[in-house]
Amino acid sequence: MVITATGLSKHYGSTLAVDDLSFKVRDGVVTGFLGPNGAGKSTTMRMIIGLDHPSGGNVSIDGVRYRDLRWPLREVGALLDAKAVHPGRSARNHLRTIALANKIPAARVDEVLDIVGLTAVAGRKVGKYSLGMSQRLGIAAALLGDPKVLLFDEPVNGLDPEGILWVRQLLKGLAAEGRTIFLSSHLMSEMAQTATDLVVIGRGRLIADTTVDNFVSSHTVPTVEVRTGDQDALAELLVAAGATVVTTPDGALGVTALDAPTIGQMALTAGIALHELTPVRASLEEVFMEMTSGAQEYATTPMDPGAHA
Amino acid sequence: MTTDLLDAPAIDSGRAGFPEAVRSEWAKLRSVRSTWISLIVIVVAGLGFAALFSAVIANHWKQSGPLDRAQFDPVRISQAGSFITQIVVGVLGALIVCSEYANGSIRTTLAALPRRTTVVTSKAVVTGVVLLVITECTAFASFFVSQAVLLASGGRQLPAGSSLLDQAKSAAIPVLSISSSGVPMALLRTGLYLTLMGILAVGLGFLLRNTTATISVYVVVLLVIPILIQLLPSSVRDPIQAYLPSNLGVAMETVGSTHTDWAGTLLSAWPATLVIIGYSAVILAAGAVLLNRRDA
Numbered sequence: 001m002v003i004t005a006t007g008l009s010k011h012y013g014s015t016l017a018v019d020d021l022s023f024k025v026r027d028g029v030v031t032g033f034l035g036p037n038g039a040g041k042s043t044t045m046r047m048i049i050g051l052d053h054p055s056g057g058n059v060s061i062d063g064v065r066y067r068d069l070r071w072p073l074r075e076v077g078a079l080l081d082a083k084a085v086h087p088g089r090s091a092r093n094h095l096r097t098i099a100l101a102n103k104i105p106a107a108r109v110d111e112v113l114d115i116v117g118l119t120a121v122a123g124r125k126v127g128k129y130s131l132g133m134s135q136r137l138g139i140a141a142a143l144l145g146d147p148k149v150l151l152f153d154e155p156v157n158g159l160d161p162e163g164i165l166w167v168r169q170l171l172k173g174l175a176a177e178g179r180t181i182f183l184s185s186h187l188m189s190e191m192a193q194t195a196t197d198l199v200v201i202g203r204g205r206l207i208a209d210t211t212v213d214n215f216v217s218s219h220t221v222p223t224v225e226v227r228t229g230d231q232d233a234l235a236e237l238l239v240a241a242g243a244t245v246v247t248t249p250d251g252a253l254g255v256t257a258l259d260a261p262t263i264g265q266m267a268l269t270a271g272i273a274l275h276e277l278t279p280v281r282a283s284l285e286e287v288f289m290e291m292t293s294g295a296q297e298y299a300t301t302p303m304d305p306g307a308h309a
Numbered sequence: 310m311t312t313d314l315l316d317a318p319a320i321d322s323g324r325a326g327f328p329e330a331v332r333s334e335w336a337k338l339r340s341v342r343s344t345w346i347s348l349i350v351i352v353v354a355g356l357g358f359a360a361l362f363s364a365v366i367a368n369h370w371k372q373s374g375p376l377d378r379a380q381f382d383p384v385r386i387s388q389a390g391s392f393i394t395q396i397v398v399g400v401l402g403a404l405i406v407c408s409e410y411a412n413g414s415i416r417t418t419l420a421a422l423p424r425r426t427t428v429v430t431s432k433a434v435v436t437g438v439v440l441l442v443i444t445e446c447t448a449f450a451s452f453f454v455s456q457a458v459l460l461a462s463g464g465r466q467l468p469a470g471s472s473l474l475d476q477a478k479s480a481a482i483p484v485l486s487i488s489s490s491g492v493p494m495a496l497l498r499t500g501l502y503l504t505l506m507g508i509l510a511v512g513l514g515f516l517l518r519n520t521t522a523t524i525s526v527y528v529v530v531l532l533v534i535p536i537l538i539q540l541l542p543s544s545v546r547d548p549i550q551a552y553l554p555s556n557l558g559v560a561m562e563t564v565g566s567t568h569t570d571w572a573g574t575l576l577s578a579w580p581a582t583l584v585i586i587g588y589s590a591v592i593l594a595a596g597a598v599l600l601n602r603r604d605a
């Protein structure tokens with residue numbers, strides 16, 4: 001295990017941002033850190049690199065507290081806030097100041113500028129950078145020390161589709177080199193694209209610590225959408241066979257607990273003509289929304305906070 | 310990905326500490342424009358006010374009374390610019406810390422150097438060394454400018470070793486030379502005062518973490534409190550006002566009479582220096598304690 005959090009808690013005054021959170025991040029894979037906005041992802045990341053002090057519990061990297069690392073940037077690279085740079089400094093100077101703090105050779109600055117494709121604009125003041133360029137600069141800073149552990153907090157936020165694709169490919173390349181990547185996002189679909197493992201939190205609490213595949217298969221229920229001229233008759237038949245049947249918003253039957261071939265056979269036997277027979281698998285996004293619906297800090301509809309959390 | 314970290318020290322030997330922090334801070338300081346603007350203002354204000362105030366004093370010397378003449382201090386007049394530059398060094402010290410809080414890059418700094426006291430000491434040392442070089446050069450250059458202006462306006466060079474106390478009887482403006490006793494030390498202390506105030510502002514920046522708040526508090530302490538304190542009865546005011554930083558600064562650049570019209574009797578130069586060192590050390594230490602304790 002590379003990153004190990006044990007009973008990690010953080011409160012700001014009376015607000016509990018992270019609540020008794022324990023999880024492990026495996027060596028050499030991309031672990032997605034998933035939760036709705038305000039779930040405590042950034043707070044957790046800040047605690048991992050020693051910026052915020054935990055109110056309880058602890059978190060370590062290879063068994064060592066971050067503040068005890070000899071050359072922190074050469075062990076852990078982090079992109080927390082891409083805009084957190086002095087606007088009056090050039091990108092190259094910005095990276096140089098960071099490199100000097102951990103005795104990283106100056107040649108490495110040009111190397112990371114090249115990796116993220118900022119070489120041509122490295123002399124320009126960072127204040128004039130677009131969000132996409134700032135994000136690239138933040139990634140360059142994280143890569144400076146060639147660390148084996150990388151933390152990225154919402155790295156695709158605000159990027160255009162081309163930028164998102166670039167970040168995804170970069171992450172895959174870094175993972176292929178055997179690096180450990182801990183990547184936060186509030187978008188499940190983003191995780192499905194890049195992550196192997198998954199840590200899901202809501203309202204600061206752990207919801208799941210598993211692999212993406214396990215998470216999906218254990219939380220999605222296969223449904224079959226059926227349309228026919230005589231919905232009532234078929235529904236009665238299916239319920240009698242043990243299925244759960246609901247009417248979907250667009251008027252089809254949503255059938256669970258029976259698979260499509262069985263339903264087709266039953267309809268044929270009963271002489272009911274089917275217009276449509278479609279197996280549907282809930283998307284990751286839906287699963288995630290359902291799992292965290294009780295754990296959202298800022299929900300769009302009023303709800304009883306104690307009901308699901 | 311190719312990597313080029315072969316020149317870096319082995320990952321399991323040494324650790325990122327004070328030398329790395331100082332190099333990083335020096336690179337930061339050099340690479341922003343506000344540093345250079347501040348340093349230019351320190352030099353220009355120092356020399357400009359030395360020339361201006363010396364000319365004004367020379368112009369009014371014939372009309373000034375014996376008391377004014379007795380309180381005239383050729384070194385102090387040459388350092389008239391420090392009234393302005395004490396604010397500039399504070400702004401520079403505040404910006405070195407608070408600009409990192411304003412844009413969030415303090416987190417990058419602390420991620421690279423998680424031993425936070427090192428961050429405070431390296432910022433204080435880099436600020437201190439840069440300010441010391443600039444303010445000492447400015448202090449000496451201002452003295453020569455002031456001396457030249459006074460001599461050109463009818464001043465008379467006092468022989469080395471002669472007392473400033475005789476000057477009240479003199480018809481000419483007394484002018485000291487750099488070799489006069491006490492002068493080099495007074496000039497050194499002027500640079501030291503400005504440097505220590507810059508370091509104090511670094512500590513204040515870590516305490517308040519906000520540029521506007523830090524500069525406001527700094528200006529209030531230096532410029533507003535000395536005025537407000539005049540409203541207090543003298544029994545309360547007198548013991549306090551000699552210990553106000555701006556009055557300690559004047560005391561440090563004084564070679565002549567320690568009596569002033571506006572702040573009573575000042576401390577002697579070296580005790581005043583010790584008090585300023587104490588203020589800076591306490592504020593800086595408080596800033597370090599809070600930086601260690603608080604979330605970044």
